Amino acid sequence: MADALVSASLAARFSVSYGYDVHFTPDALHLEDATLAATLRDDGGGRLLAVLDAGLLAAQPDLPDRLAAYGKRHFEDLEFVGDPIVLPAGERVKDGMGHGAPIRAAIAEHHLDRHAHVLAIGGGAVLDAAGFAAATAHRGVRLIRMPSTVLAQADAGIGVKNGVNACGQKNFIGTFAPPRGVINDASLLATVSDRDWRAGMSEAVKVAALKDVGFFTQLEADAPALAARDSAAMHRLIRRCAQLHLQHITGAGDPFETGSGRPLDFGHWAAHKLEQLSGFRLRHGEAVALGIAVDTTYARYTGLLRKSAWERVMSLLAALGSRTPVPELADPRVLDGLGEFAEHIGGPLTLTTLTALGQGIDLRDIDRAAMTASVHHVDRWTRAAR
Numbered sequence: 306m307a308d309a310l311v312s313a314s315l316a317a318r319f320s321v322s323y324g325y326d327v328h329f330t331p332d333a334l335h336l337e338d339a340t341l342a343a344t345l346r347d348d349g350g351g352r353l354l355a356v357l358d359a360g361l362l363a364a365q366p367d368l369p370d371r372l373a374a375y376g377k378r379h380f381e382d383l384e385f386v387g388d389p390i391v392l393p394a395g396e397r398v399k400d401g402m403g404h405g406a407p408i409r410a411a412i413a414e415h416h417l418d419r420h421a422h423v424l425a426i427g428g429g430a431v432l433d434a435a436g437f438a439a440a441t442a443h444r445g446v447r448l449i450r451m452p453s454t455v456l457a458q459a460d461a462g463i464g465v466k467n468g469v470n471a472c473g474q475k476n477f478i479g480t481f482a483p484p485r486g487v488i489n490d491a492s493l494l495a496t497v498s499d500r501d502w503r504a505g506m507s508e509a510v511k512v513a514a515l516k517d518v519g520f521f522t523q524l525e526a527d528a529p530a531l532a533a534r535d536s537a538a539m540h541r542l543i544r545r546c547a548q549l550h551l552q553h554i555t556g557a558g559d560p561f562e563t564g565s566g567r568p569l570d571f572g573h574w575a576a577h578k579l580e581q582l583s584g585f586r587l588r589h590g591e592a593v594a595l596g597i598a599v600d601t602t603y604a605r606y607t608g609l610l611r612k613s614a615w616e617r618v619m620s621l622l623a624a625l626g627s628r629t630p631v632p633e634l635a636d637p638r639v640l641d642g643l644g645e646f647a648e649h650i651g652g653p654l655t656l657t658t659l660t661a662l663g664q665g666i667d668l669r670d671i672d673r674a675a676m677t678a679s680v681h682h683v684d685r686w687t688r689a690a691r
């Protein structure tokens with residue numbers, strides 16, 4: 306007799322563990338530097354597709370030759386397939402999914418499987434686009450990142466996310482896909498433009514203000530050296546910023562952001578909206594600096610934060626060169642960023658701001674009038690610098 310049809314459930318519960326290392330090295334493609342070769346060896350070795358940022362390639366045109374020479378020297382651990390794929394520079398590479406097409410085609414052409422690696426070398430935008438293409442081909446070809454901007458080495462290149470822009474929104478399409486390794490090569494930063502050098506530092510101000518007053522104080526002391534492109538000061542900034550981001554990803558219990566709060570996105574609701582309103586003329590880092598100023602001013606305006614702490618945040622932003630007027634701050638649509646931010650994360654709108662230096666707080670009830678006043682204040686603050 307057939308079993309009677311009754312309601313039933315089958316439990317499917319499992320966890321998957323992830324882990325990767327973020328390495329720091331002065332010159333990863335120096336023939337004697339074993340970091341990349343060892344990363345591949347420890348991950349099963351094998352075939353590797355290089356992806357290069359066109360802006361980086363223009364600044365360092367010997368990179369393809371250096372990669373080829375490195376491949377020859379370390380032939381026991383790695384084998385490059387074909388020539389490097391070159392992706393467009395900057396945010397336009399994240400304009401929809403189309404720019405990932407050459408990566409997908411090369412993965413198919415060279416029969417790369419889930420044991421093969423994509424080596425993405427570039428700024429945060431190219432890493433996001435290449436990471437998305439790798440994560441979705443065969444449901445996940447392995448990824449090693451070599452971030453080549455300040456922002457990418459300190460933040461964008463070291464985490465677990467990728468994404469491209471679509472439907473008028475930042476990072477509308479993307480995945481959580483931890484890399485197999487990250488190599489922060491200091492020599493790549495030599496050619497970063499002054500603009501990107503400056504912009505990249507705002508993620509460090511963000512994480513220092515939120516989580517580590519000692520780091521914040523160090524940034525204040527280092528600000529003149531950082532503004533003058535001192536490599537040692539920048540190395541300190543990148544290393545601590547990356548460490549604090551990794552501590553959050555690995556230790557805060559929500560690496561794939563299933564909750565409603567996203568503390569590391571302090572300043573980002575306004576930043577993403579400003580970037581979008583500017584047609585991506587603004588760099589992510591430039592917009593983040595203004596977003597930090599807005600959310601810190603909101604904390605001051607609503608009485609959460611003492612005047613002295615607010616002034617220190619604004620002064621550090623200014624000392625690092627981020628007090629730049631942008632017309633988008635006067636656009637009333639900036640406030641639409643609040644709703645879009647909530648929608649992207651899911652759940653009720655939750656904003657992180659400061660109650661003290663090194664002390665973040667998640668806010669649920671946002672006073673829109675106070676937020677509008679804060680945006681106006683930051684607009685005036687930037688224009689007063691002229």
Ligand SMILES: NC(=O)c1ccc[n+]([C@@H]2O[C@H](COP(=O)([O-])OP(=O)(O)OC[C@H]3O[C@@H](n4cnc5c(N)ncnc54)[C@H](O)[C@@H]3O)[C@@H](O)[C@H]2O)c1
Pocket residue numbers: 358359360361364393394395396399427428429430431433453454455456457460461462464465466467468493494495496497498501505588589590
């Ligand atoms: N996935 C994440 O977790 C995450 C986190 C933060 C930011 N992001 C994303 O990162 C992107 C911003 O990254 P970014 O600030 O690196 O900007 P970017 O990638 O736009 O690069 C800025 C410019 O620098 C050029 N460039 C890169 N390396 C160079 C080098 N060494 N020398 C000379 N020029 C070089 C690029 O070609 C580009 O023109 C944004 O799209 C942002 O959304 C992602």
Ligand SMILES: [Zn+2]
Pocket residue numbers: 460508573589593
């Ligand atoms: Zn950011």
